[in-house]
Amino acid sequence: MSSAPPQPAPDFERIRADFPRARTAAYFDNASSHPLSVHSAEALHRYVEWLTHEVGEPWWPAWAATRDQAQQLFASLINADRDEIAFARSTVEAESNIINGMSEHLAGGNVVTNDLAFSAALYNYQMRQLDGLDVRVVRHRDWQLDVAAMEAAMNADTRLVSVAMVSNVNGFLADMRALSELAHARGALLYADIMQAAGAVPIDVRALGIDIAACSTFKWLMGVKGYGFLYVRADLQGTIVKPSQHSGVASFNYQPWTDSPDPDAADILFQPTTGPSRYEVSYPSYEGAICAQESLRYIHELGIDNIRAHASSLTDRLHAELPKLGYPSITPPDNDSPIVSFVASDPAAAMQKLRAAGVHVAMRFGNKMRIAPSVYNNHDDITRLLEALA
Ligand SMILES: Cc1ncc(COP(=O)(O)O)c(C=O)c1O
Numbered sequence: 539m540s541s542a543p544p545q546p547a548p549d550f551e552r553i554r555a556d557f558p559r560a561r562t563a564a565y566f567d568n569a570s571s572h573p574l575s576v577h578s579a580e581a582l583h584r585y586v587e588w589l590t591h592e593v594g595e596p597w598w599p600a601w602a603a604t605r606d607q608a609q610q611l612f613a614s615l616i617n618a619d620r621d622e623i624a625f626a627r628s629t630v631e632a633e634s635n636i637i638n639g640m641s642e643h644l645a646g647g648n649v650v651t652n653d654l655a656f657s658a659a660l661y662n663y664q665m666r667q668l669d670g671l672d673v674r675v676v677r678h679r680d681w682q683l684d685v686a687a688m689e690a691a692m693n694a695d696t697r698l699v700s701v702a703m704v705s706n707v708n709g710f711l712a713d714m715r716a717l718s719e720l721a722h723a724r725g726a727l728l729y730a731d732i733m734q735a736a737g738a739v740p741i742d743v744r745a746l747g748i749d750i751a752a753c754s755t756f757k758w759l760m761g762v763k764g765y766g767f768l769y770v771r772a773d774l775q776g777t778i779v780k781p782s783q784h785s786g787v788a789s790f791n792y793q794p795w796t797d798s799p800d801p802d803a804a805d806i807l808f809q810p811t812t813g814p815s816r817y818e819v820s821y822p823s824y825e826g827a828i829c830a831q832e833s834l835r836y837i838h839e840l841g842i843d844n845i846r847a848h849a850s851s852l853t854d855r856l857h858a859e860l861p862k863l864g865y866p867s868i869t870p871p872d873n874d875s876p877i878v879s880f881v882a883s884d885p886a887a888a889m890q891k892l893r894a895a896g897v898h899v900a901m902r903f904g905n906k907m908r909i910a911p912s913v914y915n916n917h918d919d920i921t922r923l924l925e926a927l928a
Contacts, residue, residue, distance in 0.1 A: 545841035550848055550913065553840070557914035564897040564919035569706060569734055569877050569910035572760045578832040582762075585828050605827040611834035612767045615842075616732070616751065617742040619772065624814040625822040626768040629733040630658045632752035633700070635817065636729065636768070637666065638782035640698065643727075647697035648672035652683055654705035654712075656731055663700070681868040683712045689720050696726040703741070703751075704734035707906065708869040709877025711739060718747025727778070733757060736767075737833075738849070738876050740842050743769060750779060755826060758876075758912070760833035765826020768817055776816060783819050786810040845913055849876035852911040855920050856880075863927050868906065877910045888927060895926035 554560045559573035574582070609623045626632035637644070651663060653675055660675065667673040674691040678684060683701065692699070699721040701712050718728040727749040735741055737758030743751060751769040755761030770779050789807045791799050810816065837845065856878050857871045865880035865888075882888040885905045892899060897919075900908040909923070 545844060547844050547847070548840050550916065554914045554916060556836075560914040560919075562896075564895070564915070564922045566909045566911055566915065566919070566923065567898045567900050568912040569709070569757060569908055570900050572757050572912060573914075574762075574829065575760060575833065575836060577836060578760060578829040581828045581832045582825060585825060601824045601827070604824065604831050605822055608827045608830040608834060609767065611831065611838060612736075613769075615736065615741065615834060615837065616769060617744050618769050621813050622769055622772050622775075624768045624770070624817040625827070626752050626754065626766045626817075627764055627823070628754050629731055629752045629766060630656065630662065632766070632768045633659055633729065633731065634662050635782045636750055636752070636770075636779060637662070637698075639780040639817075640727075640778060642780075643778045644671060644697050647695045647726075648674055648693070649698045649700060650674045650676065650688055650691045650696055650726075651700045652676040652678065652688065654678050654681075654683055654707050654710055655700065655702045656706055656733065659700070659702070659731060678710075680870075681708050682710055682870060685713055685716045685720070688717060692720060692724055692726070694724055696721065696724045698727050698729060700729040700731070702731040702734060703748075704732075704739060704875045704877065706734050706877075706908075707903065708879035708908070709734070709873060709875040709910070710869065711735075711873055711875045714746040714748060718749075722747060727774070734875070734877060737837050737842075737845070739846060739874060743771075749774060755830045755833070759830060760836070761829040762823070762826050765823040765830060768814075770814065770817065775814065776812075781811075781816045783817075785816055785819050840913060846874070846876070848913060849911050849915075850874075852876075852915055852917065852920055853878045853909075855917070856909055856923075859924050860927070863924070865907065865927065876912065877908060879906045879908045881905055882907045891926045892923065895922055897923045897926050899923070 556575045557573055559565050610620045613620045613623045663673045676687045676691050699717055703714055704711050721728045730748045730751040732751045733753040736753045749771045754766030756763045787809050791803050791805055791807055860880050867880050869878045882905045885901050889901050902908055
C-alpha cells in the first residue's frame with residue numbers, strides 16, 4: 539500500500555531479547571494485552587524518576603513534545619496528517635464520543651455494523667437504538683464479515699458504517715476498501731475500530747477510505763491502557779464530526795486579571811480549542827504518550843510488512859497443525875492478521891494443559907481459543923503450544 543521501499547528484515551531473535559516476557563512464558567495473548575519492551579519500560583522508569591524526584595517547572599514543553607511526537611508517529615503509521623490525530627483514552631470511549639458528536643448527521647438515518655465488532659461497541663450502539671437510532675447488526679458468514687450482507691443492510695439513509703478492521707473474535711481482516719466504497723456511495727462515513735489492527739497490519743486511511751478511526755495502545759502498539767489515538771479526516775472536523783465534550787479556555791478582560799482591558803470586548807473571553815485538539819479534554823496520560831512514542835518508533839523501525847511476515851510464519855503453522863489436533867479454526871487460513879482462533883471442544887482442559895506448559899492464550903466466547911503471536915514470539919513458542927495440546 540505504501541510506495542516506500544521495503545525495509546530489510548530485522549533479526550527477530552534480537553527483538554525477542556527486547557521483551558522480557560518472552561523469557562518467562564510462551565505468551566500469545568497479545569490481542570488482550572501486549573507486554574512492554576525494555577525500551578518502553580525504561581522510558582516509563584525515567585518518567586517515574588522525574589515525577590518522583592524532579593517534577594517542577596518547566597514541565598510542559600518536554601512532555602508536550604513527547605505527546606506531539608507520539609501523535610506524529612501514529613499519523614504516519616496510518617498515512618494520516620498530524621492535524622487529523624487527537625489523543626484518546628480508549629477506543630470504545632472515542633467511538634462513543636464520535637457518535638455523540640455526529641448526532642445531527644445521524645438523525646433520521648441508520649448505522650450498519652456487524653457481529654464481529656467489539657462487544658462494548660455493539661452495546662454502545664444498542665443503547666442508542668433504544669433512544670431511536672436505527673442500528674443494523676449484520677451477522678457474519680462462516681466467521682467472515684459478509685460485504686454483500688453489509689451492502690444489503692445499507693440504504694440511502696445509511697449515515698455510518700462501523701466495523702472493527704481486525705476482529706477481536708477471530709482476527710478477521712475486513713475489506714475496508716469495499717466497505718468505504720459502499721458507504722461513500724450512500725453519503726455515509728466509515729468508522730474503523732483499529733484496536734486490533736494498528737501495529738499489526740498495514741493501515742492507509744487514505745487508500746482504504748477510512749473517515750474516522752480509533753484505538754488505544756495496549757495491544758499491537760505495545761503500550762499501556764488509558765492512552766490512544768483518534769483519527770478524524772480533516773474536512774469532517776467540527777463540521778460533520780463535532781466535538782461532544784467542551785474544550786477551550788476562558789480569560790478575563792478586566793482588572794486585576796489584565797492591566798489593559800479591551801473596552802470593546804466582553805468581560806470574559808472564551809476561546810474554543812481548534813484542530814484535532816477540539817476532541818481532547820485536558821491532559822493525556824503522559825505515561826501513555828511516553829510508551830507510545832517509544833513503541834511507535836520501534837514499530838516504524840521494524841516495518842509493518844516485516845512484522846506481518848514474521849507473525850504469518852507462526853500463524854501458518856497453527857493453521858496447519860491445530861485442526862489435526864482437534865481444534866478447528868474459525869479464522870480463514872488466508873486471513874491477513876496475526877490473530878487466529880480455534881474451537882476447543884473442552885476449553886477448561888485445553889486451558890489447564892496450556893497453563894501447565896507456561897503457554898498463554900485467550901479463551902473467549904466459551905470455547906474460542908484465540909492465539910495472537912507478536913514480534914518476540916518464535917517457532918519454539920509454537921512448538922511448546924502444540925506439544926501442550928497434543
Ligand atoms: C476490537 C477491539 N476494540 C476495542 C477494544 C477496547 O479498547 P479500549 O480499551 O481502548 O476501549 C478491544 C479490546 O479490548 C478490541 O479488541
